[in-house]
Amino acid sequence: MGNNDNRNEDEQKTRLNKFISHNSRFSRREADELIKAGKVSIDGKVIGDLATKVGFKTIVKVNGRTVKVDFTRASTVIVYNKLKGEIVSKNDPQGRKIIYDTIGKKFSHFIPIGRLDYASEGVLLMTDDPKIATAIMTSDLERVYKLKIEGEVTKAMISAMDNGITLDDATAGAWDNTKTINMEFKAFLGYQIQTSTTKYSKIKVAISEGKNRELRRFFAHFGSKVVDLKRVSFGGINLNNLPSGKVRYLERDEYENMRDFMKQQNKVNRKKPSDDLYDVEY
Numbered sequence: 001m002g003n004n005d006n007r008n009e010d011e012q013k014t015r016l017n018k019f020i021s022h023n024s025r026f027s028r029r030e031a032d033e034l035i036k037a038g039k040v041s042i043d044g045k046v047i048g049d050l051a052t053k054v055g056f057k058t059i060v061k062v063n064g065r066t067v068k069v070d071f072t073r074a075s076t077v078i079v080y081n082k083l084k085g086e087i088v089s090k091n092d093p094q095g096r097k098i099i100y101d102t103i104g105k106k107f108s109h110f111i112p113i114g115r116l117d118y119a120s121e122g123v124l125l126m127t128d129d130p131k132i133a134t135a136i137m138t139s140d141l142e143r144v145y146k147l148k149i150e151g152e153v154t155k156a157m158i159s160a161m162d163n164g165i166t167l168d169d170a171t172a173g174a175w176d177n178t179k180t181i182n183m184e185f186k187a188f189l190g191y192q193i194q195t196s197t198t199k200y201s202k203i204k205v206a207i208s209e210g211k212n213r214e215l216r217r218f219f220a221h222f223g224s225k226v227v228d229l230k231r232v233s234f235g236g237i238n239l240n241n242l243p244s245g246k247v248r249y250l251e252r253d254e255y256e257n258m259r260d261f262m263k264q265q266n267k268v269n270r271k272k273p274s275d276d277l278y279d280v281e282y
Helices: 002-011 016-023 028-036 099-103 130-137 155-163 214-221 252-265
Strands: 040-042 060-062 077-082 121-127 143-150 165-167 183-185 190-196 200-207 226-234 247-249
Touching: 016 028, 016 040, 016 060, 028 040, 077 099, 121 130, 130 252, 143 214, 165 214, 183 214, 200 214, 214 226
Parallel strands: 121 226
Antiparallel strands: 040 060, 077 121, 077 247, 143 200, 143 226, 165 183, 190 200
16 A cells, blocks of 8 residues: 555656746746756755656745645646647557657647647647646637638638628538538637638638637638648647647746636536537637
């Protein structure tokens, strides 16, 4: 019994700089500098090793002040810059590459918050907390995408982006086996037409939903195929020059915003989303 307890405690330990960052006003980089300067102690002993790990019961002090654990921030959210040619899934029956092949075993227990399909790329948020995943996925947080579509941006598209549109048959642009036939598209939060030609057009859009292949269905209704799709921001969380195929942790201000968001969500009873309606976030 005692051995299992020790093993569980070891599994729950986290790096000292991460512990300080999650529970104080200091960033990880600032925490590293404080450790190097001998201003951090654990159970009364000054620590200088940046690789030190601690548990939530450990007494950590910075400049003589105890770092109090904020359990509302114990969960972790990461940003992955998804590559084209990857499936957002734990496995693929067709044997195609999955995101976990790239991000590695360290994040094998993390849950994707929504999905991007095989041909799409960009911001994919992931978390080790199912409650956070559900809250963000079903929220109206802003999602920003850069798109390349076939043909020009028409007046009909612009009207629908401005005012929204409801389709009795929204299967164009959907998966062949989709269960979602009709769909309501809310007015876009914003859009910027960067180029518009008879061959291809480039457009940046911001929407507030994450329905199944939403943007592909939207433009397919007007006879335009989405050739490239890249999500560049989700809920104000950007790539921040993150290279393709790489992962980063949230910055301090992003964690603060996430914590505030979750506090608000805890006050609202949210329904579990339909598997088909929200299984792919565009």
